[in-house]
Amino acid sequence: MVMLRSNPFGGTARTRVLVALRLLEESYARELSRVLGSSLSGVQTALRGLERDGLIAGRSIGRTRVFRFDPRYFALAELRAYLMRLSANEPSLVKAAQNLRRRPRRTGKPM
Numbered sequence: 001m002v003m004l005r006s007n008p009f010g011g012t013a014r015t016r017v018l019v020a021l022r023l024l025e026e027s028y029a030r031e032l033s034r035v036l037g038s039s040l041s042g043v044q045t046a047l048r049g050l051e052r053d054g055l056i057a058g059r060s061i062g063r064t065r066v067f068r069f070d071p072r073y074f075a076l077a078e079l080r081a082y083l084m085r086l087s088a089n090e091p092s093l094v095k096a097a098q099n100l101r102r103r104p105r106r107t108g109k110p111m
Contacts, residue, residue, distance in 0.1 A: 010049070013038065017046040019090060021056065022083035023097035026068040035096045055079070 009015045020035050033043040050056045057070040
């Protein structure tokens, strides 16, 4: 059986970034590239395009640009539901997002 990947948002990178952003809710480019296992420049390009298209919104926190879905997007609920269905086809991405450490390690704690 041959399984074709769906690329409804213009390309594989854009689609995978949206799915990962749906799983993480809010993230930045380096974290997304780590979760996706792809290059930072590719993720940044995808994020710029998605922001330009109005699907996501970015804001600066210090020197870091953090992205999330644009709450003003007209079909946000449908988009989020669709991306969750797409994530079912990527179990490795779901596992990587679940295992991501989101808070800082205590100072002095051994690795």
